[in-house]
Amino acid sequence: xxxxxxxxxxxxxxxxxxxxxxxxxxxxxxxxxxxxxxxxxxxxxxxxxxxxxxxxxxxxxxxxxxxxxxxxxxxxxxxxxxxxxxxxxxxxxxxxxxxxxxxxxxxxxxxxxxxxxxxxxxxxxxxxxxxxxxxxxxxxxxxxxxxxxxxxxxxxxxxxxxxxxxxxxxxxxxxxxxxxxxxxxxxxxxxxxxxxxxxxxxxxxxxxxxxxxxxxxxxxxxxxxxxxxxxxxxxxxxxxxxxxxxxxxxxxxxxxxxxxxxxxxxxxxxxxxxxxxxxxxxxxxxxxxxxxxxxxxxxxxxxxxxxxxxxxxxxxxxxxxxxxxxxxxxxxxxxxxxxxxxxxxxxxxxxxxxxxxxxxxxxxxxxxxxxxxxxxxxxxxxxxxxxxxxxxxxxxxxxxxxxxxx
Numbered sequence: 001x002x003x004x005x006x007x008x009x010x011x012x013x014x015x016x017x018x019x020x021x022x023x024x025x026x027x028x029x030x031x032x033x034x035x036x037x038x039x040x041x042x043x044x045x046x047x048x049x050x051x052x053x054x055x056x057x058x059x060x061x062x063x064x065x066x067x068x069x070x071x072x073x074x075x076x077x078x079x080x081x082x083x084x085x086x087x088x089x090x091x092x093x094x095x096x097x098x099x100x101x102x103x104x105x106x107x108x109x110x111x112x113x114x115x116x117x118x119x120x121x122x123x124x125x126x127x128x129x130x131x132x133x134x135x136x137x138x139x140x141x142x143x144x145x146x147x148x149x150x151x152x153x154x155x156x157x158x159x160x161x162x163x164x165x166x167x168x169x170x171x172x173x174x175x176x177x178x179x180x181x182x183x184x185x186x187x188x189x190x191x192x193x194x195x196x197x198x199x200x201x202x203x204x205x206x207x208x209x210x211x212x213x214x215x216x217x218x219x220x221x222x223x224x225x226x227x228x229x230x231x232x233x234x235x236x237x238x239x240x241x242x243x244x245x246x247x248x249x250x251x252x253x254x255x256x257x258x259x260x261x262x263x264x265x266x267x268x269x270x271x272x273x274x275x276x277x278x279x280x281x282x283x284x285x286x287x288x289x290x291x292x293x294x295x296x297x298x299x300x301x302x303x304x305x306x307x308x309x310x311x312x313x314x315x316x317x318x319x320x321x322x323x324x325x326x327x328x329x330x331x332x333x334x335x336x337x338x339x340x341x342x343x344x345x346x347x348x349x350x351x352x353x354x355x356x357x358x359x360x361x362x363x364x365x366x367x368x369x370x371x372x373x374x375x376x377x378x379x380x381x382x383x384x385x386x387x388x389x390x391x392x393x394x395x396x397x398x399x400x401x402x403x404x405x406x
Contacts, residue, residue: 020046020344022310032343033310039338045319046332050303051186052128052169053253053328056160057153059300066299068113068129069120070327071253073299076100077261081285084258084293093281097264099326100257110135116327128172131225132165144223151220155213158296162250164217166302167242171225171233180229190249190309214240246302248369249309254298255326258285305330314345314375315354315361321346345375359386 019037024030039045055066063083065074073080077098082090092098104117108125111134115121125133134145145168152164170187177183218239225234232238262282270278289297308321308330318336323329338344347354348369349361358381362372 018046020307022307029312031310032312033307035338035340035342035344037340039334041334041336043334044331045334045338045344046307048305048307048330048332050251050253050305050328050330052166052173053301053303054163054166054169055299055301056158056163057149057165058156058158058160061153062296064299065114066255066301067116067120067327068108069115069124070329071255071299071301072116072120072327073100073255073257073260074102074105074114074116075257076102077257080257081289084297085285085288086292087288092261092285093278094261094265094268097268098257098261099264108133126176128169128176131172131175132168144220148217148220148224151216155217160300161252161302162246163302164221166246166250166304168221168225170242170304171221171230174230175225175227184230186306187245187304189306190245190304214243246304249304250302251305251308251321251330253301253303253323253328253330255323256298257326258289258297260326301328303328303330308332308346311344311346313348313365313369313371313373315347315349315358315373315377316375317345317347318342319344319346358382358384 019035019039020033021036022031023034025032035045053069053071055064055068055071060066066072067074075083076095077100078090078092078095081092082088101116105114106118106121107114108121108129113121113124113129113133115124132145134143148164148168156162156164174180174183174187215236218234218236221239222234233242265278265282268275268278311319311332318334318338319332320335321330321332324331332344332346349364353361353364358373358378362378365371365373
């Protein structure tokens with residue numbers, strides 16, 4: 001695993017040279033990412049591979065086929081579309097626009113983990129899979145790793161925002177690393193506070209109502225992965241810090257064979273009439289997908305990125321992460337012009353949450369990220385009442401109900 005960790009470290013060094021650097025701001029905020037040169041809107045600010053990545057368990061259970069290392073789709077666009085629409089006879093034009101290489105797909109020789117190619121299989125084995133490979137006990141429901149995954153799924157129904165196997169891969173990474181202390185320190189660079197004592201905020205996943213669930217998960221994790229090397233992470237407080245680390249820093253990852261096919265179709269050099277017909281096919285496909293699968297179209301997971309995690313939140317962000325390579329490679333792009341010396345900020349909230357009131361936005365940020373936002377937009381809206389509209393209050397009550405599962 002040391003080689004994979006070095007890759008991440010080298011990328012951070014290269015990114016610092018190419019235009020960004022991490023700076024400490026103050027004790028209350030911590031660190032932030034700053035531009036060291038000018039960026040124009042649309043520019044790529046940096047690219048980064050994660051230290052660890054994992055597909056969501058329910059996403060995989062529902063048949064979303066992704067590489068177990070990099071999350072590249074393992075279905076072709078046509079296979080993906082047939083499954084999600086329920087139409088086994090569906091045929092997509094221009095199959096050359098699909099980038100899935102079925103002939104290169106390989107499996108772990110001793111378990112059912114699948115990869116987009118031998119490089120990913122080998123990298124996973126070196127980093128964590130040697131420890132986590134379920135080998136012959138994939139059908140043994142009593143094994144703690146199997147129980148861990150099934151227990152998590154019962155506690156955390158879709159839509160998913162985290163995955164307990166991301167924690168398992170962190171522990172396995174440390175166990176397999178030649179420099180175990182160095183590997184652990186790489187993960188400890190992420191914020192892993194369970195509370196923000198200055199503002200008396202506790203992470204919502206660590207509330208009293210979750211103590212019993214977390215203890216069950218901790219014991220299963222310990223049964224599966226305990227060694228003296230990771231002892232500190234498997235104490236009750238250590239495990240809580242890992243849950244806080246993943247909940248606070250986990251970046252959602254989404255990949256889709258259909259999206260890549262659509263993008264490549266759009267770029268085809270075709271006569272206008274043919275392009276119009278192709279657009280109609282694509283529009284009809286998305287209508288059919290919406291009817292059957294709703295918004296759940298992607299392979300979805302979570303990952304830990306050192307540079308991305310250094311980007312602070314703003315309700316008027318100037319940058320946005322994306323996954324144009326259709327794997328776990330994160331590309332941070334400027335959404336507006338950024339001057340040298342300016343802080344690079346992203347939104348920790350989705351588009352819908354960003355449209356809500358300051359009070360509602362901060363409620364989400366307090367529960368998930370342990371801070372009250374003081375961005376320019378929030379300061380300008382400081383005179384807004386701390387009571388939301390009836391509609392937002394109803395939404396918040398639903399959020400609280402959903403939060404009863406870890």
